[in-house]
Amino acid sequence: MKYEVVIGLETHSELATATKLFCGCSTKFGADPNTQVCPVCLAMPGVLPVMNKKAFEYAMKSAAALCCKIDNYTNFDRKSYYYPDLPKNYQISQNYHNLGVDGFMDIEVKGTVKRIRIHNVHLEEEAGKLIHPEETGADYSLVDFNRAGVPLLEIVSYPDMRTVDEVESYMQTLRKMLLYTEISDCKMQEGSLRFEASISLRLKGVETLGNRVEIKNLNSMKFVIKAIEYEATRQAELLDRGETIDRETRLWDEINEKSVRMRSKEEAQDYRYFPEPDLLPVLIDEKWLSTIKSSIPELPFARKQRFVSEFKLSDYDANLLIEDKVLADFFEECVRGLNRPKILCNWITNDLLREAKERKLEIGQLKVKPAQLVSLVEIVEKGTISSTTAKEVFIEMIQTGKDPQKIVEEKGLIQISDEGLIGSVIDKIISGNPGVIDDYKKGKKNALTFLVGQVMKETKGKANPKMVNELLKGKLDV
Amino acid sequence: MKISKKDIRYVAHLSRIALSDNEEELFVHQLSDILSYIEKLNQLNTDNVDPLVYTTNTFNVFREDALEKPLAIEDAQYCAPSTMGAFFKVPKVIE
Helix, strand or coil: CCEEEEEEEEEEEECCCCECCCCCCECCCCCCCCCCCCCCCCCCCCCCCCEEHHHHHHHHHHHHHCCCEECCEECCEEEECCCCCCCCCEEEECCCCCCEEEEEEEEEECCEEEEEEEEEEEEEECCCEEECCCCCCCCEEEEECCCCCCEEEEEEECCCECCHHHHHHHHHHHHHHHHHCCCCCCCHHHCCEEEEEEEEEEECCCCCCCCCEEEEEECCHHHHHHHHHHHHHHHHHHHHCCCCCCCEEEEEECCCCEEEECCHHHCCCCCCCEECCCCCCEECCHHHHHHHHHCCCCCHHHHHHHHHHHHCCCHHHHHHHHCCHHHHHHHHHHHHHCCCHHHHHHHHHHHHHHHHHHCCCCHHHCCCCHHHHHHHHHHHHCCCCCHHHHHHHHHHHHHHCCCHHHHHHHHCCCCECCHHHHHHHHHHHHHHCHHHHHHHHCCCHHHHHHHHHHHHHHCCCCECHHHHHHHHHHHHCC | CCCCHHHHHHHHHHCCCCCCHHHHHHHHHHHHHHHHHHHHHHHCCCCCCCCCCCCCCCCCCEECCCCCCCCCHHHHCCCCCCEECCEEEEECCCC
């Protein structure tokens, strides 16, 4: 394609507070309609908003995590538009003094790190939910204000992305940041994380940006990618025909997989912002800001890089571990107990993840604790049990939460490392399989594997396989 | 300051108000008069005056993230012009 695709993303994320931004109503998802409302979020006459401190601090935390400049003064503004999802006919947002400006976030695409600049981070209130009846000819819509006033964080990137891979990485990195900092639960299916894309095209090598089109109604990361691909193609076709791109807002139609021009709401975009007189401005001093900054944990990207350098893990393994903060914490606690990062990583990314997935459990809900996994690896290394037996013990640990030593004792799984005992079993197997012995002597390699297998079977898997191998070879190669 | 009919129509559209021709004419005059009256303030020299947004010199008023009792549905809907079940009912907004 002769065009370069220029993409910016606007992200909305509902903050994980118990109550709304300006009143004490619950933010819990899925309640019966209009059961989490009060005079403030219904905009009854005479009410005044009072800012939720936790929501404000979450917004500060995210602005700091995105390396934004945080001014010591910020205030809120009214954004006026008439739409029934906002009972006040305006939304309290920020326009003139955004909480955070000029930040950045590093993303990784195919091993290359790219810095995406953040234009601003600000705090605003969520709108209510409109329900459009499906019956044909219905001339009404229904409104549920449970969501109205839920604290909403808006993160606006610069148009620094050029490919859908970069967009994918940006969305994933941002999502993980919000989860790591525990600012939002990021449940896209519940709308607590949403994206809007702005896309423009320009001829490769050209500096000036083309007219951008905003796309809304992107309910999943998959749709974001599809919409961008669709929109880039649509714009390229228009430009190829010598037409111009209208600066407009389009809606993603997920059923027909195309973008359509949005009507009504956006026709007259004149928000008439002015400072919100009902809320006092906020002054942020150094001490407060540094307290907030110190509450930011090591972020996923930095953690991944540290896992690679400090524990010599592969990029792939490190990425699997940092995907979930609880999983990465589990791993680190294990490594603190036993310095065998690769082996522990294998147990966690293979066995632990598989069992969690099969049981549809979060990592934190599993009965196995890091110290127990460490003990399991230790008793394998000591030769008390074989690695095959260890898998069996692990399942038992998952099911019962018992310590591995206890399971080994109870089930009599201790590995046989008695040379005499193993030797006598080997003698029995050798005398019982003369044909296989001949094959071995003729140079058939898998004859040995078969014989080891027979010895293991005879000892119910308890013989130390390394010893079986050595002793068997010793006896056969005489 | 004279404002035009176009301005009136624009503001009426933003406010979702339908105006008759007579009303448009009436508001052109009334709003122009109001703006002219307010314009008097422009005669004052404010070169050395900082913009003032908030008059109380108070900052950082917060509440804790603590749950409070919501309104009962019948109270929430008490003044609503139209409802359906637990919902507020409004004129159709899309298409």
